[in-house]
Amino acid sequence: MRGFARSSRNFCQKGRDATQPMIEKFDITLNINGRDYAVRAEARRTLVDVIRDDCGLTGTHIGCEHGICGACTIILGDEAVRACLMFAVQANGKKIRTVEGLANGDALHPIQQAFIDHHGLQCGFCTPGFLMLAVNVLERQPDIGDEEMLDVLASNLCRCTGYQNIIKAVRAAAVEMRKAGA
Ligand code: FES
Ligand code: FES
Numbered sequence: 001m002r003g004f005a006r007s008s009r010n011f012c013q014k015g016r017d018a019t020q021p022m023i024e025k026f027d028i029t030l031n032i033n034g035r036d037y038a039v040r041a042e043a044r045r046t047l048v049d050v051i052r053d054d055c056g057l058t059g060t061h062i063g064c065e066h067g068i069c070g071a072c073t074i075i076l077g078d079e080a081v082r083a084c085l086m087f088a089v090q091a092n093g094k095k096i097r098t099v100e101g102l103a104n105g106d107a108l109h110p111i112q113q114a115f116i117d118h119h120g121l122q123c124g125f126c127t128p129g130f131l132m133l134a135v136n137v138l139e140r141q142p143d144i145g146d147e148e149m150l151d152v153l154a155s156n157l158c159r160c161t162g163y164q165n166i167i168k169a170v171r172a173a174a175v176e177m178r179k180a181g182a
Contacts, residue, residue: 025042026089030051030055032055032097034101046088047088051083059098059099059128061129067082067085069157070130071156073133075097076095098128111134112131114176117169117172126158130153137152138177153166153170
């Protein structure tokens with residue numbers, strides 16, 4: 001693999017103890033919310049695990065671990081992605097945004113404020129994923145139509161809210177974000 005340094009012995013190295021597990025680790029750097037995190041990760045480890053366990057950013061949640069629920073949604077570059085479907089090594093050197101990076105100090109991001117104002121969360125487990133998904137779509141398409149927005153939100157699962165308040169919150173955030181960008 002190009003772009004990151006191998007930090008353990010090659011699998012085929014002569015004299016390797018056959019009873020030892022063949023664990024090769026790679027030195028990678030993840031730029032998360034504007035800060036570089038240097039981590040050493042096995043190629044098999046998912047991005048969401050490394051974000052949570054190695055970088056200590058536990059706001060990104062893990063649900064299904066196979067791309068269905070969206071709880072692990074983050075923004076990679078300028079695209080919302082499911083961090084359970086990527087290996088951390090694939091994100092080496094890339095810019096990542098997680099829910100921890102939304103607020104500006106004590107000032108909540110409009111999407112966070114809107115979720116509070118419109119009761120867009122109950123248990124809150126799905127919330128970070130919805131916030132990142134919504135922010136990404138509203139940044140990319142500030143004038144997104146209702147139908148298309150509902151289609152995007154339907155890709156994440158919430159078992160508590162029935163979606164109505166999430167939808168209200170995202171509509172309200174869209175207005176605020178357009179005002180802020182005007
Ligand atoms: S945990 Fe990633 S989509 Fe469910
Ligand atoms: S608020 Fe509980 S799963 Fe969405």
